[in-house]
Amino acid sequence: AQRVTQPEKLLSVFKGAPVELKCNYSYSGSPELFWYVQYSRQRLQLLLRHISRESIKGFTADLNKGETSFHLKKPFAQEEDSAMYYCALSQADSGGSNYKLTFGKGTLLTVNP
């Protein structure tokens, strides 16, 4: 079964330190992966998509098919990065023609001053 694993429920770093939020997946097809972020008192919002190969707010994520990972990284964490981060996998439904997202359990990142 398709699954998304975020092994760290909590992650705490100091401002200016590098940060890596881990995400591993299991999927038999070609995965489409996303990172979502939820800041305090705000909506869940898309941070980045692996297919875009973009950097958003200094964050990047590389799909490693060999390790089945999609870790989120930022070289220098900022206090405003403190939030809940969810990794998500897009999977086809039973009909194979439509897709839905499966989310990991999330990692709460705290960036200390």
Next chain:
Amino acid sequence: EADIYQTPRYLVIGTGKKITLECSQTMGHDKMYWYQQDPGMELHLIHYSYGVNSTEKGDLSSESTVSRIRTEHFPLTLESARPSHTSQYLCASSEPGDNYGYTFGSGTRLTVV
């Protein structure tokens, strides 16, 4: 402004009452979703729809029901609320295809007493 709206934001209701959580989007998206999220926990897909008159049950069994009579409207109904239904309910919509992220509403936090 094109967006997705959920009402009410908060609802406290007694056991046995019938409730409907509203979700509307003005982006013209065919795909809409309902997720259930307990505080600090993962999101579970409970219902989704790929268009008018299309509804499917999600990965997490739910006693709620949904309808999709209009593209922009995807309400969720609980015929008889119970304390076990206490949770946050998130509505989302997306464009077709597996590469597009979801746009989430602000959520409805339901408390059944």
